[in-house]
Amino acid sequence: MSTDREIVVLGAGMHPWGKWGRNFVEYGVKAAQDALKDAGLAWQDIQFVAGADTIRNGYPGFVAGATFAQALGWTGVRISSSYAACASGSHAIASARAQILAGLCDVALVVGADAAPKGFFAPVGGDRPDDPDWVRFHVLGATNPAYFGLYARRRIDLYGASVEDFARVKVKNARNGLANPNARYRKAFTMEDVAASPIVCDPLRLMDICATSDGAAAVVLCSKEFAARHTTSPVRISAVSTVTPTFPSALIELPDIATDSSVAVAPHDLSFRASLAHAAYQEAGIGPEDLSLAEVYDLSTALELDWIEDLGICARGEAEKLLRDGATEITGRIPVNASGGLGSFGEAVPAQAIAQVCELTWQLRGEAGERQVSGATVGITANQGLFGHGSSIIVTR
Amino acid sequence: MTKDHKPVVPGWFTTSGEDFSLLGTRCTACGTVFFPRQETFCSNPACAGTEFAEVPLSRRGTVWSYTNAGYRPPAPFVSDPDAEWQPFTIIAVRLEAEGLIVLGQGAPGVGVDDLKVGVEVEIVPGVLYENDEHVYTTWNVRPVEVKA
Numbered sequence: 001m002s003t004d005r006e007i008v009v010l011g012a013g014m015h016p017w018g019k020w021g022r023n024f025v026e027y028g029v030k031a032a033q034d035a036l037k038d039a040g041l042a043w044q045d046i047q048f049v050a051g052a053d054t055i056r057n058g059y060p061g062f063v064a065g066a067t068f069a070q071a072l073g074w075t076g077v078r079i080s081s082s083y084a085a086c087a088s089g090s091h092a093i094a095s096a097r098a099q100i101l102a103g104l105c106d107v108a109l110v111v112g113a114d115a116a117p118k119g120f121f122a123p124v125g126g127d128r129p130d131d132p133d134w135v136r137f138h139v140l141g142a143t144n145p146a147y148f149g150l151y152a153r154r155r156i157d158l159y160g161a162s163v164e165d166f167a168r169v170k171v172k173n174a175r176n177g178l179a180n181p182n183a184r185y186r187k188a189f190t191m192e193d194v195a196a197s198p199i200v201c202d203p204l205r206l207m208d209i210c211a212t213s214d215g216a217a218a219v220v221l222c223s224k225e226f227a228a229r230h231t232t233s234p235v236r237i238s239a240v241s242t243v244t245p246t247f248p249s250a251l252i253e254l255p256d257i258a259t260d261s262s263v264a265v266a267p268h269d270l271s272f273r274a275s276l277a278h279a280a281y282q283e284a285g286i287g288p289e290d291l292s293l294a295e296v297y298d299l300s301t302a303l304e305l306d307w308i309e310d311l312g313i314c315a316r317g318e319a320e321k322l323l324r325d326g327a328t329e330i331t332g333r334i335p336v337n338a339s340g341g342l343g344s345f346g347e348a349v350p351a352q353a354i355a356q357v358c359e360l361t362w363q364l365r366g367e368a369g370e371r372q373v374s375g376a377t378v379g380i381t382a383n384q385g386l387f388g389h390g391s392s393i394i395v396t397r
Numbered sequence: 398m399t400k401d402h403k404p405v406v407p408g409w410f411t412t413s414g415e416d417f418s419l420l421g422t423r424c425t426a427c428g429t430v431f432f433p434r435q436e437t438f439c440s441n442p443a444c445a446g447t448e449f450a451e452v453p454l455s456r457r458g459t460v461w462s463y464t465n466a467g468y469r470p471p472a473p474f475v476s477d478p479d480a481e482w483q484p485f486t487i488i489a490v491r492l493e494a495e496g497l498i499v500l501g502q503g504a505p506g507v508g509v510d511d512l513k514v515g516v517e518v519e520i521v522p523g524v525l526y527e528n529d530e531h532v533y534t535t536w537n538v539r540p541v542e543v544k545a
Contacts (some may be wrong), residue, residue, distance in 0.1 A: 122471035129406050134473055135433070139405055139525065139535060140500055141470035146487050149464025157462075157514035199467040202509045247442050252461070252489050252498050261430040262496035264441055
């Protein structure tokens, strides 16, 4: 399944997730330096920097590529900065990949970092009735977890899921996160702990919903030719899917207060989330049956179950059975969120999709320690954010 | 003194007459309905329509899903920070004729236990918040009462 569109992850690095109270640039520099060290390269070797933007840290956050390049020391390197909500990290990877595959550079550094406020994400200031993100807060009080609550309720009413199933996801991911030095919450949770936490958006409780975190992740990406001079066991990126929804988008998605109308055009067979994975599989020339593991965007526990189906790992309504049977455990048939997922990390928006690739890189190299998935050769990431953004990346060995 | 009633967003729902309804627009070329209203370009990629007619949306639909706000949402949501927080429901309503799903707050007194995916609901007038000068009106959603 090797294609001529592949690139190599030569190095991966992260700054641990947490609430550290420092400037996001510090986290990004640490992750970048770790990724460079892991790749065996010096900063001066980098020919292109792709920054993943944060919108919560002022101007430097909007120009992340320049911000990190300046912090590491101007070298005249070429840069890009990408904002794509929760998929910003993947868009930065896509930007670097395009440069490498076009032959414009051999080796690139991708960095995403955030310092996040406490509590619910809220829109940026000002009265903006033309901005759907403002409208949903002002007119409906619909926070991000409200949308997660709507999706979770569908699983209960349509598929017979239970709140205990959702708690099982938290217990599993917390257990996985115990073995991850970069995770924020390295603490075991029980079903009772989840049940005792307050309702945020029915049926979801506080322990079902991911927090907002500080953190940073970086990867060094290069051409296969460049990699051949630096490693004998390359981990490759075989697909980067960043497709938009297809009109009419028929599921209610953040931050919209209504879906597209399907009176004139019938909705596509695949939901937006499923189409993200579908495009990645097509690009890599593989299918869900080839996966060793998956890192999915568990903004809520119930959303992990949606993703398992969106990735085609099982049919609609069957993810709870996989979970209950232990198939998604690290020792199971298809481990999901071996890293501990967002449940153990909290979300550091522009770093998160890059962190998913870091985890797959370490897993495919066999360097994941106690959370190692035995014999992992193919991994997929999945992620979705506001305004039609999402991504799915396939990493192979 | 009675306060002025103002719609929270002008033009999104009727403010007079007996039949309260949400107001959308329909592309006169392809028939796609838009809510919130779209009036200058059509988002159907196969349509070049530029003319839109205002249309009232169906007053009844079915519950696609529902949740509630267990915590006070941040600004620009308006609420009295000194008042004890009372959760409200958020209901996603499927409107068959328009082929779309629209969100609304549940009417006062409607809790998650009153709802189920698939049950029939209606869209009714409601109050979002008030200040010293104005009562800001909105739309609410409530289950259609079963008549004996």
